[in-house]
Amino acid sequence: MKIGDLARRSGLTAHTIRYYERIGLLPYADRNQSRHRDYDASILTWIEFLGRLKTTGMPIRDMLRYAALREEGAGTEAERRALLEQHRERVRAQVDELNACLLVLDTKIDGYVETEQRKNDDDAPVQNRIRGRRKPA
Template sequence: MGITIQEASRRSGLSAHTLRYYERIGLIHEVERDPSGHRAYTESDLAWLDFLTRLRSTGMPIADMCRYAELRRRGPGTTAERRRILEAHRERVRTRIARLTEDLGILDYKIDFYATTEAR
């Protein structure tokens, strides 16, 4: 059938607590259960968890992720709205990257300044 929550946790890098939380708030559908009632994750579940992890690591708010997940569950008729959500998020990520690049330049400048000062 599927893999256990412990194995899904190991493979996804998310804690079992986070996996249960994601299920509870609707980020992931209700996970299949094995005959003894334990969660049984599929490869498809793991691929979705990977995508969710990338959304989180790029700063997408949980509320936006839940909205996206709900639209995904509704099916192909929601692709345009899902695309708009991802495009808006992409723009926020690009803005953040630009700011971080600027900040990195300042750090590099200061490090070079101190290295030059110390060399005297």
């Protein structure tokens, strides 16, 4: 598979794939006789996993640490596991924080909903004007 194909299949750009290889996030790719990168489909699994790490906010320097352990191969599993477990805790905390923010957003939005309702009340005929908040019938 050439870099363009991998780009299409991975969702990254060829530029980004080269960049990732340059910094060590992707292993140095085999080249064909034209010195073009020639990928095995298995790289897609790794790119997808990197995407998960990225989505969950892991900085590239941490991904690099993980990638380096992976390159080292057997014997680094315990450290890789520890890295992922730490990261998992951070992500869980992040989810909790986002959920807390969602509650605040809900409250704020409810406030605007009530503003809207008061506005509708003011527009309504006199016999419907009752003090305070109220659902339309």
